[in-house]
Amino acid sequence: MASSDNDIILDVSELSVSFGALKAVDQVSFTARRGDIVSLIGPNGAGKSTLFNLVSGAISPTHGTVFFNGEHVTGMSPNQLLHRGLSRSFQITKLFFELSVIENLRLAAQALEPARHAFLPLSRSLKAGRRIEELIDQFGLEDKVYELAGYLSHGEQRRLEIALAMASYPKLLLLDEPTQGMSHADTEETAKLIKSLAGDVSVLLVEHDVSLVMSLSDHVVVMAQGKKLTEGTPQAVRANSAVQTAYFGERRDA
Numbered sequence: 001m002a003s004s005d006n007d008i009i010l011d012v013s014e015l016s017v018s019f020g021a022l023k024a025v026d027q028v029s030f031t032a033r034r035g036d037i038v039s040l041i042g043p044n045g046a047g048k049s050t051l052f053n054l055v056s057g058a059i060s061p062t063h064g065t066v067f068f069n070g071e072h073v074t075g076m077s078p079n080q081l082l083h084r085g086l087s088r089s090f091q092i093t094k095l096f097f098e099l100s101v102i103e104n105l106r107l108a109a110q111a112l113e114p115a116r117h118a119f120l121p122l123s124r125s126l127k128a129g130r131r132i133e134e135l136i137d138q139f140g141l142e143d144k145v146y147e148l149a150g151y152l153s154h155g156e157q158r159r160l161e162i163a164l165a166m167a168s169y170p171k172l173l174l175l176d177e178p179t180q181g182m183s184h185a186d187t188e189e190t191a192k193l194i195k196s197l198a199g200d201v202s203v204l205l206v207e208h209d210v211s212l213v214m215s216l217s218d219h220v221v222v223m224a225q226g227k228k229l230t231e232g233t234p235q236a237v238r239a240n241s242a243v244q245t246a247y248f249g250e251r252r253d254a
């Protein structure tokens, strides 16, 4: 069984949920390998965000299973999943605009420590302090440490959100449209950053920017009308005529 395979970090099987009569996610199955970047794409209303919410524990499925890191986690809360190593951007700490970058990082890094540690000076919360230093270095935030999050550019704020999601040393990072609203340059920088994170962490990405998905992903899952249309490498998905018809609205032979 795939979920016992040590190479697989996430195993989603026949996952379904309905809103009234609408089958928003209908019998969708896919797996994500450790260290890979897996992307969910599809036209508007295809069910990507709903599937993402099912995996992150924000909503519960009516049918199907989710195995994470070999453990049956279907129906677990986002907090239970976070403690097992599945982290979603914005899950624990949204950005506090009136706090500095380092204070935002501190809140995220201390989320997994006992609640009483939240009031300790950082110098006495060694694990969190170490993690913050690593994140400042990894995300190139050295010059921004004491800047208020509200004064960062949009791109810097979105990357800080990813840093917060990384604070708990996740095994799987869920990112919902991480480059939404970004300039071309910021999108490229964020793509590089996500690529640099993969390997240590697996990434599940919902993203509308198809060229970004194609350049970034190891594996792409295509959804349409709640169902999985197909999955495969970016090259295979790009060449699939059903994808071109459903996703791009027309056949592209180029």
Ligand SMILES: Nc1ncnc2c1ncn2[C@@H]1O[C@H](COP(=O)(O)OP(=O)(O)OP(=O)(O)O)[C@@H](O)[C@H]1O
Pocket (backbone or CB within 6 Å): 019, 022, 024, 042, 043, 044, 045, 046, 047, 048, 049, 050, 051
């Ligand atoms: N809470 C809800 N209640 C009722 N219907 C919902 C709810 N959430 C999503 N839907 C419906 O489920 C379908 C799938 O929505 P979903 O947001 O998952 O699609 P999506 O692929 O993420 O779309 P988009 O690319 O536009 O964000 C849509 O028809 C949507 O209107």
